[in-house]
Amino acid sequence: MTEQKDDSTSQSFTLVVEIVSAKNIPKRKAKPDPYVSIFYQGIKKKTTSKKSEQNPVWNEKFEFDLKGTPLQHSDVIEVLVKDYENIGSNKLLAKGxxxxxxxxxYNFLKYQVDLCDSDNNKLESTQLIVNLEYKCPRNAVISKQATKSNEMEDLSLDNLTNFEDKLIRRHDAKIRSNKLQDFQIRIKIFQARQLDGNNIDPMCQIKCYNLSKHTKTLRSTNSPYWNEVFFFNFFGICQADLFDKLIEFQVYNSVNFLKDALIGSFKIDIGFVYDQFHHSLINKWILLADAQDLMCGAKGYLKVSVNVLGPGDEAPPNLESSNDDDIESNLLKPPGIDLRPATFVLKVFRSEDIPRMDSNFFQGVKSIFGSNETKKELVDPYVEFSFAGRKVQSKIIYNDANPEWNQELKIGLKFPSMCDKVAIAIKD
Structure with missing residues (x-):
């Protein structure tokens, strides 16, 4: 009788998630007691909480048994960073x-999670590092495993520290399929800002491989709003041929559609877009420049979304675009262009007669859980300063309707900035 090998273990698929550390976790009125919850396929796991720590280190590992089913390219893990509370519900600090x-x-990946707050405002200074490990049977290893060993040193992600690095992660090292397939590229042109020139009639032309389309022409504006969608269909073409081709955005002044009518352009290859999450770039600002003279700087900014859809791919849900988008960190620049760093400084001095925000009932609750305090002004004001999707806040002055801050609030930006609005709010 021949001995049959039990290959049940060889067909196991396991995902290991290690929550490593976090930096600059936002705080409310006091330092948080942060912990991380992760959700995958309806399964929840969470770390321990760290007492009064804005830069916690966990190094905690969690395993997800995939029940013999391999990972899919569309799979995601939801991450929540919460503040542990002894009384009441835990407060959400960040999510991603x-x-x-x-x-x-690559089977192993070190990843920095892009986090936002409960209002979907991006937390630029907050970092969360996770390690991902995918354990799968040998016969399930993808075809490029042979070349992977020679490239592991170059493909190491240990030095990934920012969003741009993650976007430019050597998509050219990927092995493209030679199978003939059908693809559709969807491009949405939202708007443009700060286009170079006076009394111009802008029009945007999109060149995708060997196809070309353009928007309508808008009269006498430097900040046109088009909100138009274009579809480019390619039939019977392989990834190797299509993904090396370019998508080019060109904005013209159509008053004089001649050689010198080009205001600015931007190029990106199709494979770069396909390698992103959901094979898409969503609500991205791109910097328009003169390809012949990059030293001239920015010629304007264009907001676009691009989806590259192959067989079986679904378009991602439409995300609402807001004027509060973090423009600076959501900007794609052509090589050779670098904007000047600058700092927006707001000096906050004092305020008077801030209205009472808490009710008398809440004052009674405070007296139960607090000390024998005398009745005070029921407002804890602070100033929130917003610009280009970024927010900073002043210190909190407790129980004072006439606070004095005498503080400077600073927001870093790239000059010239696309944002032309400043929001200042006093909150309790």
Whole structure:
């Protein structure tokens, strides 16, 4: 009788998620007691909480048994950073998504999660580092495993520290399929800002491989709003041929549609877009420049969304675009262009007669959980300063309707900035 090998273990698929550390976790009135919850396929796991710590280190690992089913490129992990409360519900401090498409290719990945707050405002200074490990049977290893060993040193993600690095992660090292397929590229042109020139009639032309389309012409504006969608269909073409081709955005002044009518342009290759989460760039600002003279700087800014859809791919849901988008960190620049760093400084001195925000009932609750305090002004004011999607806040002055801050609030930006609005709010 021949001995049959039990290969049940060889067909196991496991995802290991290690929550490493975080930096600059936002605080409310006091330092938080942060912990991380992760959700995958309806399963929840969470770390321990760290007492009064804005830069916690966990180094805690969690395993997800995939029940014999391999990871899919569309799979994501939801991450929530919360403040542990002894009384009442835990407060959400930050949230984010971790796409798993890259770990399928490399089996191990060090990833910095892009976090936002409960209002979907991006937390630029907050960092969360996770390690992802994908354990799968040998016969499930993808075809490029042979070349992977020679490239592991170059493909190491240990030095990934910012969003741009993650976007430019050597998509040219990927092995493209030679199978003939059908693709559709969807491009939405939202608007442009600060276009170069006076009394111009702007029009945007999109060149996608060997196809070309353009928007309508808007009269006498430097900040046109088009909100138009274009579809480019390619039939019977392989990834290797299509993904090396370019998508070019060109904005013209159509008053004089001649050689010198080009205001600015931007180029990006199709494969770069396909390698992003959901094969898409969503609500991205791109910097328009003169390809012949990059030293001239920015010629304007264009907001676009691009989706590259292959067989079986679904378009991502439409995300509402807000004027409060973090423009500076959501900007794609052509090589050779660098904007000057600058700092927006707001000096906050004092305020008078801020209205009472808490009710008398809440004062009674405070007296139960607090000390034998005398009745005070029921307002804890602070100033919130917003510009280009970024927010900073002043210190909190407790129980004072006439606070004095005498403080400077600073927001870093790139000059010239696209944002032309400043929001200042006093909150309790």
């Amino acid at each position: 998504l971790v796409p798993l498409s890259q770990v399928i290719s």
